[in-house]
Amino acid sequence: MEVGNWSFRITLPRVVLIGLVLVAALTALYRFIFGLGAVTNLSDQWPWGLWIGFDLLCGIALAGGGFSTALIVHVLHRDKYLPVARAALLTSLIGYLVALVSLFLDIGRWYNFWRPFFFWGYHSVLFEVFWCISLYTLVQILEFGEVFFERVRAPVLKGLLQKLMPLLLILGIVLPTLHQSSLGSLYVIAVNKLHPLWWSMLLPFFFVWSAFFLGPAMVTLEGTLAARAYRREPETPLFRSLTRVTLGMMLVYLAVKLIDLGYRGAFPRLFEGSFESHMYLVEMVGFVILPIIMYAVPAISRKTWGVLAASCLVVGGVVFNRLNVVFTGMAKAAGQPYFPSVWEFLITLGMWSALILVYCFLVENFPILPKEKHSSPGEGDKCPERG
Amino acid sequence: MGRSQAVLVDITKCVGCESCVVACRLYNDLKPGPRAGGEAKPDGPAELAPDRWTVVQSFRVEKDGSRVRRFVKRQCFHCLDPACASACFAKALQKTPEGPVVYNEKLCVGCRYCMIACPFEVLRYEWDKPFPRVLKCQMCLARIANDQMPACVSACPTGALTFGDRDKIIAEARQRQYSRPDLYVSQIYGLTEAGGTSWLYLSDVPFERLGFPTGVPERPLPEYTWAVLRWTPHLFVGWGALLAVMYLYNRRRAVAHSEEEMYAPVDAEE
Ligand code: SF4
Ligand code: SF4
Numbered sequence A: 001m002e003v004g005n006w007s008f009r010i011t012l013p014r015v016v017l018i019g020l021v022l023v024a025a026l027t028a029l030y031r032f033i034f035g036l037g038a039v040t041n042l043s044d045q046w047p048w049g050l051w052i053g054f055d056l057l058c059g060i061a062l063a064g065g066g067f068s069t070a071l072i073v074h075v076l077h078r079d080k081y082l083p084v085a086r087a088a089l090l091t092s093l094i095g096y097l098v099a100l101v102s103l104f105l106d107i108g109r110w111y112n113f114w115r116p117f118f119f120w121g122y123h124s125v126l127f128e129v130f131w132c133i134s135l136y137t138l139v140q141i142l143e144f145g146e147v148f149f150e151r152v153r154a155p156v157l158k159g160l161l162q163k164l165m166p167l168l169l170i171l172g173i174v175l176p177t178l179h180q181s182s183l184g185s186l187y188v189i190a191v192n193k194l195h196p197l198w199w200s201m202l203l204p205f206f207f208v209w210s211a212f213f214l215g216p217a218m219v220t221l222e223g224t225l226a227a228r229a230y231r232r233e234p235e236t237p238l239f240r241s242l243t244r245v246t247l248g249m250m251l252v253y254l255a256v257k258l259i260d261l262g263y264r265g266a267f268p269r270l271f272e273g274s275f276e277s278h279m280y281l282v283e284m285v286g287f288v289i290l291p292i293i294m295y296a297v298p299a300i301s302r303k304t305w306g307v308l309a310a311s312c313l314v315v316g317g318v319v320f321n322r323l324n325v326v327f328t329g330m331a332k333a334a335g336q337p338y339f340p341s342v343w344e345f346l347i348t349l350g351m352w353s354a355l356i357l358v359y360c361f362l363v364e365n366f367p368i369l370p371k372e373k374h375s376s377p378g379e380g381d382k383c384p385e386r387g
Numbered sequence B: 001m002g003r004s005q006a007v008l009v010d011i012t013k014c015v016g017c018e019s020c021v022v023a024c025r026l027y028n029d030l031k032p033g034p035r036a037g038g039e040a041k042p043d044g045p046a047e048l049a050p051d052r053w054t055v056v057q058s059f060r061v062e063k064d065g066s067r068v069r070r071f072v073k074r075q076c077f078h079c080l081d082p083a084c085a086s087a088c089f090a091k092a093l094q095k096t097p098e099g100p101v102v103y104n105e106k107l108c109v110g111c112r113y114c115m116i117a118c119p120f121e122v123l124r125y126e127w128d129k130p131f132p133r134v135l136k137c138q139m140c141l142a143r144i145a146n147d148q149m150p151a152c153v154s155a156c157p158t159g160a161l162t163f164g165d166r167d168k169i170i171a172e173a174r175q176r177q178y179s180r181p182d183l184y185v186s187q188i189y190g191l192t193e194a195g196g197t198s199w200l201y202l203s204d205v206p207f208e209r210l211g212f213p214t215g216v217p218e219r220p221l222p223e224y225t226w227a228v229l230r231w232t233p234h235l236f237v238g239w240g241a242l243l244a245v246m247y248l249y250n251r252r253r254a255v256a257h258s259e260e261e262m263y264a265p266v267d268a269e270e
Helices: A012-036 A052-062 A066-077 A079-106 A125-151 A155-189 A205-230 A235-263 A276-294 A304-327 A328-334 A344-366 B019-028 B083-087 B114-115 B140-146 B151-155 B166-179 B221-229 B232-251
Strands: B005-011 B055-063 B066-074 B091-095 B102-105 B163-166 B197-200
Touching: A052 A079, A052 A155, A052 A205, A052 A304, A052 A344, A052 B232, A066 A079, A066 A155, A066 A205, A066 B232, A079 A125, A079 A205, A079 A235, A079 A344, A125 A155, A125 B221, A155 B114, A155 B221, A155 B232, A205 A235, A205 A304, A235 A276, A276 A304, A276 A328, A276 B102, A304 A328, A304 B197, A328 B114, B019 B055, B019 B151, B055 B166, B083 B091, B083 B221, B102 B197, B102 B232, B151 B163, B166 B197
Parallel strands: B005 B197
Antiparallel strands: B005 B163, B055 B066, B091 B102
16 A cells, blocks of 8 residues: 555555454444443452553553663663664554553543643652653654654754754653553552562562563564564574673562562462462563573573573563463452453454554654665665674 | 541441441432442342442351351441552542541542552442442541531441541540450451551451451551652652763764664565
8 A cells, every 4th residue: 555655565464453453443432432341341359450451561561672772772872782773662652652542441531631740649659650651652752753754854853853862862761760660569559459479569670670671572572573574684693692681680680589578478478379379480480580591591592592482481471470460469359350351352452453553554664674784785784783 | 637537336236227328328319320340249248339338248257156147337448548549640539637538520530540559449430331430438528527427327226336536436446345345356447457547346256257358557558659659759860860971971982873874664565
């Protein structure tokens, strides 16, 4: 499909994705008319479900690739990672938009959504989350403006944004640091509800730290997927050298988790044999210790598949952890299990389909992925290769 | 600072007549609507709902070798330092100087974080409305501000509910325990739970057997949040400054590179 100088190739998978988005849009419409009870399995015992637990909490965590890459590339100036910088920023931006849309679907009195901007409930963690996420999305849109005006030629605007860029970059790291941690702080108040294996005053630290080390893994995963989809050469050497960041941070994470359990005297709960304790063990052994080993053993971490598999575990592990906090850990207090309805799943599916479609449109129309070295001889090898 | 009013519920005196429930319904003009949220539970204790701000639950428990029946009136505890109000980022839930914790639907965004926060799980949401409210007992704020007692208290025929200044109410509860040590358990529920509440309970059977939430910390819940939140400005400034310094320092080593030449749209042809 070509309109003006924009192009979007329509393929069969994309038609399916568009279909999913339409179904989700209709479901959303139904929800706005008939209320949350008509489409979701939420209840007074389970006020937050799939949309908050997965689309918002996991979506924002998965978008962590944006801020960790920004820190590594633009502040620490490890320029060799530049080729993946724009893609990381972009996926992060779309991730936030998905999270904001799911939040909007989930709040009951949505026409009031602007109120916290004026009525300062600053003693609420949600207040911080709300402000930081809105501001950071704005910052990301401005950051993306640089790319946008490169394509839609407007050198004046691009120049203006470039002047602002240092400020934006720093805000673009500080804000997500704050709200990634406050997503964890949200559950600090659930003292007598969240299972003691997860409840900790260090929840904010665990959330922001894992969102950070998730970044490189996410960049690896989406980079590999994009390379597959567009038949390009994946940036494997970069992904491989990023694993050292992940490895170091995960070791710290594991150590702090253990110290925290010991300090709170929660060790015995590990082996209490409950559903919660099993889930906790799976989370820690399968999704933290295992990838640490994979990253640490050269025979595995030097192979492309090894890096990719370990990255998948890290990404899956952060999702698993968030779901454990939101669902597993809260189940006992709720007194009954929660399972999302078909409609909740359809909306989630639709939103993530939209994410993929927007990603495809953007990388096909904007300068986001690095030029292939062989595709345009003479000018394609400008990527700095220092390290 | 106004007086903080409280209600004492003496479970040994409640006969389960539900006069309080009816009084609440009449005073607050609550019309029974379709049951919202979850499944209707025909058996088992009555549950709070958006249109039922108070219920009387019945429990059969073991006491001194025989089975006895006890009735527990439930409603919002009106915490002294309410978790729900501290969790609300729109100031829709607020503690009044008179004691009640009240809800203002005009400000509410409907995010339900208050429901996650309340340690007693009393908040109810209108799941079937397009613009749902979070509803709960308001402790008849207008009546209290007028020097009247809450509707439910005034309707109780057995004296199971006593209204008054919180300090006097606690003294009264202690007095009853003192005069009948054989009858009452030593705990006064609500004295220290979640930092203290405006509804206090006396009982002759242990509270955990009457469905009262256990494990509610004595420290007011907002203090936990605040212990974390107060770091925000420091983190913002400190981390921001550190990043700025690193940015400026590292910029000197950076090589100029033209990003325009580095990236390009990908070709979608497959
Ligand atoms: S009992 Fe729950 S709803 Fe009532 S004031 Fe306390 S925290 Fe708020
Ligand atoms: S649902 Fe309403 S009252 Fe509850 S925290 Fe959100 S905005 Fe506040």
